[in-house]
Amino acid sequence: MTHRILFVCLGNICRSPTAEAVTRAKAAARGMDLVLDSAGTGNWHVGKPPYALMQEAARARGYDLSPLRARQVLPTDLSDFDRVIVMDADNAADLASFGSTDRVTLFTEYAPSSGATYVPDPYFTRDFEGALALIEDCAEGLLDALEQQAQSNRSDN
Numbered sequence: 712m713t714h715r716i717l718f719v720c721l722g723n724i725c726r727s728p729t730a731e732a733v734t735r736a737k738a739a740a741r742g743m744d745l746v747l748d749s750a751g752t753g754n755w756h757v758g759k760p761p762y763a764l765m766q767e768a769a770r771a772r773g774y775d776l777s778p779l780r781a782r783q784v785l786p787t788d789l790s791d792f793d794r795v796i797v798m799d800a801d802n803a804a805d806l807a808s809f810g811s812t813d814r815v816t817l818f819t820e821y822a823p824s825s826g827a828t829y830v831p832d833p834y835f836t837r838d839f840e841g842a843l844a845l846i847e848d849c850a851e852g853l854l855d856a857l858e859q860q861a862q863s864n865r866s867d868n
């Protein structure tokens with residue numbers, strides 16, 4: 712069954728759409744079939760494309776964010792997706808008002824060697840390249856974890 716992953720941040724115009732596009736590109740490069748989406752806990756930017764400076768930083772590293780449009784998290788997301796991956800602890804706390812957070816994990820948990828415990832919000836820090844580099848690390852770690860999981864599922868069967 713195709714694994715379904717939702718990336719969540721606050722506005723869905725900087726970090727989570729970048730996580731979606733970066734993970735999609737890296738999964739395709741590995742030949743992995745995943746369903747990926749992203750959403751925000753807030754509703755300010757619903758229907759808008761990713762933030763222009765975020766798009767620019769992503770494009771410089773080969774990722775096209777332009778087709779993406781912001782949406783707000785739905786309560787059903789928390790059961791429809793196999794994993795819900797948040798950028799920081801506030802996102803996780805905010806998700807609790809949408810439903811069970813059993814499937815929620817922090818993106819930085821997949822990149823322990825980065826030393827980061829959250830993905831800083833470039834909308835406020837203005838460090839778009841730094842956020843992108845961390846997101847790339849986390850995406851590789853996530854895909855490694857999914858490949859390992861698939862391998863151990865295969866050897867269990």
Ligand code: 4NP
Nearest residue numbers: 720721722723724725726834
């Ligand atoms: P994001 O960044 O959560 O990474 O999409 C934000 C963008 C905009 C706002 C907050 C966070 N805002 O409050 O408008």
